[in-house]
Amino acid sequence: MRVPAVIYADASLLRDMDQKVYEQITNVASLPGIVEAAYAMPDAHWGYGFPIGGVAAFDPDQGGVVSAGGVGFDISCGVRTLHTGLQLADVRPYKQQLADALYKAIPAGVGSKGRIHLNHDLMHGMLTGGAQWALEQGWGEDSDLERMEEGGRMVGAVASYVSPKARERQKDEMGTLGSGNHYLEVQRVAEVYDQHVANVFGLRVDDVVISIHCGSRGLGHQIGTEFLRDMAIAASQYRIDLPDRELACAPLTSPLGKQYLGAMRAAINCALANRQIITHLTRDAVKTVFPGVHLGLLYDVSHNTCKLEQHAINGQKKALFVHRKGATRAFGPGHPDLPAVFRQVGQPMLIGGSMGTSSYVLCGTQESEKRAFNSACHGAGRAMSRHQATKQWQGSALVDDLADRGIIIRSPSLRGVAEEAPGAYKDVSVVVDVADRAGLARKVAQLEPLICIKG
DNA sequence: ATGTAC
Numbered sequence: 079m080r081v082p083a084v085i086y087a088d089a090s091l092l093r094d095m096d097q098k099v100y101e102q103i104t105n106v107a108s109l110p111g112i113v114e115a116a117y118a119m120p121d122a123h124w125g126y127g128f129p130i131g132g133v134a135a136f137d138p139d140q141g142g143v144v145s146a147g148g149v150g151f152d153i154s155c156g157v158r159t160l161h162t163g164l165q166l167a168d169v170r171p172y173k174q175q176l177a178d179a180l181y182k183a184i185p186a187g188v189g190s191k192g193r194i195h196l197n198h199d200l201m202h203g204m205l206t207g208g209a210q211w212a213l214e215q216g217w218g219e220d221s222d223l224e225r226m227e228e229g230g231r232m233v234g235a236v237a238s239y240v241s242p243k244a245r246e247r248q249k250d251e252m253g254t255l256g257s258g259n260h261y262l263e264v265q266r267v268a269e270v271y272d273q274h275v276a277n278v279f280g281l282r283v284d285d286v287v288i289s290i291h292c293g294s295r296g297l298g299h300q301i302g303t304e305f306l307r308d309m310a311i312a313a314s315q316y317r318i319d320l321p322d323r324e325l326a327c328a329p330l331t332s333p334l335g336k337q338y339l340g341a342m343r344a345a346i347n348c349a350l351a352n353r354q355i356i357t358h359l360t361r362d363a364v365k366t367v368f369p370g371v372h373l374g375l376l377y378d379v380s381h382n383t384c385k386l387e388q389h390a391i392n393g394q395k396k397a398l399f400v401h402r403k404g405a406t407r408a409f410g411p412g413h414p415d416l417p418a419v420f421r422q423v424g425q426p427m428l429i430g431g432s433m434g435t436s437s438y439v440l441c442g443t444q445e446s447e448k449r450a451f452n453s454a455c456h457g458a459g460r461a462m463s464r465h466q467a468t469k470q471w472q473g474s475a476l477v478d479d480l481a482d483r484g485i486i487i488r489s490p491s492l493r494g495v496a497e498e499a500p501g502a503y504k505d506v507s508v509v510v511d512v513a514d515r516a517g518l519a520r521k522v523a524q525l526e527p528l529i530c531i532k533g
Numbered sequence: 534a535t536g537t538a539c
Contacts, residue, residue, distance in 0.1 A: 151535065152535080153534095155534070188535075188537075189535090247535090257534080257535080293534075295535085296536070299536095382534090
């Protein structure tokens, strides 16, 4: 190991944590050019190479690397939350109607396709323009952009590094949710922990919000697949001794490293555009039930990225490439990259729970910088495999149980629902409490699900 | 996460 490995957890999370997390975070700590420490967030679980819930920063001047497995297959998977201006009492009588409208409007499930088809020029615009491009196409409002990381457009995206196959897989998938843990949820604010910050974020108890969790679909997956292969082949050429083949990586200064960064940034734009188009579809769908309602964006976060950021190392600012795989950026108050509306209080962080359980809104703190390069958890984190979950739960029974609790589930796949059983996840409340107590982030509000459109 | 295998 070149640096220590640090796991943020309490006794209960540590006891249940997959032993693979210890092994994987230790392996990450041995990669070339890693700085300070390799970190595992409280929701960490076994992933490909890096644990999901892993954070690691690399210095390009010390032989630092970029790893496709350190970002994950679903590049720039993330969450955005929209205000509705509605209260629980407004929505309650129309829940079925709203669920129907949303399920009809937003394609969900494995291989889901949308009504948008990208030709070569549109694909290029999307890969380089992100949510800004989506706005230019008419899918959104100007005011949306400042409420996204990178202002809705990741600079440094290089469309020519995105393969024809990756483009082919994506051309009919814009504005679709996908499968797995992706969802669109109508939620109510159940509790506020920090009144001042909640006011700035526009959240009051019983306000209804809509959260969208999805990523870069087939495109990100294809880019991840191709570069993992190429990085594994190139590792010996770069004389990198890998403790695990899945940690395939390339020096940040190498041609392959730069190609991956260019393609990954294009995938970040794809995810931003995708969530933007789904936002537009959501606005239209909600209007069919609540004609006068306007959905304003609270914020959009990515939790699978590698970003170039300035961080203090031994009192000196350094430009580092921070991998966050299943980890949410947590910029604190005063950070220059935050829009004016959040600069006093810190970045909103949207933490999706498991199906049928709470989600949380957190915010970045000054302390976050000293803990894990301004990072915290991204969700509940799996506690068992998908296969194990399907053996233990039936999708139809879960849908019925949740309906009894007033939560409407709409999904094209009952097996998908079983894989996402709440019991297959850690307790998200424990995860965010640990994040709060460890100083990774601060709790702002708790959200409870009313309707879940599940991929 | 994923055209759940190429």
